[in-house]
Amino acid sequence: MNRRHCATAAITLVCALALLTSTGQAAAAPVPDPVPSASSAGPAPLRTTAELEEVRERIDTLYRKAGAGTDAYNLAEEQTKKQSGELVKLAKAIVDGQARIAALKDRAGAQAREQYRNGGLPPGAQLALSNDPKLFLDGINQVRRSQQASKSLLAELQQTQQDLETYTQDASAHWEKLETGRVRQAKAKKKIDAQIEAAKKLESRLEEKEREQLRRLEADAAAQAQNAWLSSGAIKDVSGEASAAGAVAVAFATAQIGKPYVWGAEGPGSYDCSGLTSQAWLAAKRPIPRTSQEQWRLLPRIDIQDMRPGDLIIYHADASHVGMYVGDGTIVHAPRPGRDVTLAGAGSMKILGVVRPDR
Structure with a gap:
């Protein structure tokens, strides 16, 4: 994965997250007037107890539906907060992983340059070619340590790259969940607004x-x-x-x-x-x-x-x-x-x- 590409992706991820978590206010759907207004001939007669009881039941039903919608909204909000937090952690892990890969590549490059300066052989290999038995043994040990260090460096680099790919995949999954939660939250709010507005209109039309x-x-x-x-x-x-x-x-x-x-x-x-x-x-x-x-x-x-x-x-x-x-x-x-x-x-x-x- 290209370093500049990953860093840019992480920065874009954090910036988009800031925009996404500031959920806007959804406009309530227009609600038709549920109760006829007084005619131009004069004030409407007061409603009977039975009529008011029907209004009360309708208002109660609307507020209960709004209450159920509020629960859906609150749950979506909690899930959005959780996903946002996970996404921030993953964005940081992506940036840290990219920096780690860069550092490991620098170490590998340093080893390669050292070998080049020594004619393509690591220092231990040169000693291993010596006729001096002590230098020969020292060289063999150095070669083994160098090989082990190279293997460890390569393994660490591969693992870090795999981790970075996993972080990126996880971030994508969390992003999708976050977007789903945001949409669900907006829909719930729209329904709540409409139900509360309808109930308020019912009550506001009463004397x-x-x-x-x-x-x-x-x-x-x-x-x-x-x-x-x-x-x-x-x-x-x-x-x-x-x-x-x-x-x-x-x-x-x-x-x-x-x-x-x-x-x-x-x-x-x-x-x-x-x-x-x-x-x-x-x-x-x-x-x-x-x-x-x-x-x-x-x-x-x-x-x-x-x-x-x-x-x-x-x-x-x-x-x-x-x-x-x-x-x-x-x-x-x-x-x-x-x-x-x-x-x-x-x-x-x-x-x-x-x-x-x-x-």
Whole structure:
């Protein structure tokens, strides 16, 4: 491999990496107006409770889809960061390998020049031609050492060249993965933007009284689900106490109450659902996966009856939401866009299962 070509390739790789990792903002797809506006004849009549309930369900569905998309975005972002780090390491290895090859070639060239100055023979070979037995033996030993050194130099040069080829191939593979992750990340963001925008439009078209009633409907639906969950006896025997690390995580998470939900955020001024839980456990010096889906997939699962404060409750069939159990049937979580980190009933949403970061 030509030295100038490899060095140029490595420099190009690092420069392109810097451009690639600065992911741009994807524009949201236009969302059609989901609710008719008031006619020119006068204000539209207020919607009935049944109509508002339908709006609430549509908004909830959109935000849940956005939540699932947020997990896909966050996972792609984590993978992009990892691939970027690997690519930087490989770029450095390529540059170092090229420098190593250059140094080995210089050594080989020095040996060749030395032999040329000695009439094409290494110094030991000249001694081996001597009639003096001692000089002859010394020459033989020198020849052997010279041959061994030449073999070692050649082997080292070949191995370094093979390593350089491997680094280059690995860099190409990581580059492809990085590009795939970037595309996936951009697509996920576009979907999230569209879903959040559609939900916001639905709510923005409501009159102030209707928005107030919508909030009451949300609260009523959550309360009904929580009461049904408690009445089922799901946590009748739940009495576990937080571990030392769990207590730190709970203290961190509850200290964030009142901060806004922002998708993809992990503090300190705003959070999404898994951003809150991952940062809380990071504060407890127990790093966990970034997304709710990865938390559900990778962390140890436990029965609800064995739940204790600090454990994470995963919600919905697609594991698209997570909250932290804080005791007494309550979680702290970052609900959705337009809402703040808050306390809520642990059974106010459909529970998929419970995981324990410090099991």
